[in-house]
Amino acid sequence: MRKKQALYESDFMHEIMGDTIRPGGVDLTEKAILLAHLPKKAKVLDVGCGCGVTMDLLANRFGYHVTGIDPSQKLITKALKRNAGLNIILGKGENLPFEDNAFDGVICECSLSVVDNADLTLAEMARVLKKKGKLIISDLYIKDSQMDNKVENSLDCCQNGVMIKDKIIETVRKYNFLICLWQDCSESLTQLICQMIMNGHSIQDFWSNVTSCGALSCQVKYGYYLMIAEKK
């Protein structure tokens, strides 16, 4: 099967979304941060920070001390071109180069579904969070639980790790988190698809940019969620 370029690095996605490479944009981040009630001057880690738009928002609008980590040199270069002052480390969520209990908050937007190992990434995020620290995740999920087995490991694209709601919650709980909020935000996915169509693309264009097994992808009912959890 032909491997595709990661969607989040593609010109196609940047043309549609700009530097916020996911559904919901800055509005969803702002909403999530207000719901998370982080302390003043909180130390926050952005796992899979991409082009650093969320980092900018957290520092400038909320006054937090923000660190980002991402394995894509291409996206980090973009982030630093926009704001040379951002503190971004080249690395992966599966191996966070920080001490235990270092952060008040960890944010992970549309990145858990693309990491190589979501379990390990969640374990690492739990490790670097302080007790009562907040984990903020927004991401794609599979709405139709019957599709899960069929989809798992069958997509050769950046959506390999998309899970059903129950599995996400179960995995997060396994790492000593209390789920404070789960909200379906699928309207942001609809908005993104509309934006894509307004830009002259079709759903087929989208799937052919994402994967070479487009037909299967089209059968899956995706949603988008926001979750806030607290480290026990």
Ligand SMILES: C[S@@+](CC[C@H](N)C(=O)[O-])C[C@H]1O[C@@H](n2cnc3c(N)ncnc32)[C@H](O)[C@@H]1O
């Ligand atoms: C869909 S983009 C989202 C980027 C950013 N969070 C945003 O909201 O615009 C997914 C991001 O996850 C990053 N990523 C891929 N594998 C990763 C890993 N193993 N650990 C951490 N981040 C990863 C990608 O480089 C990319 O920046």
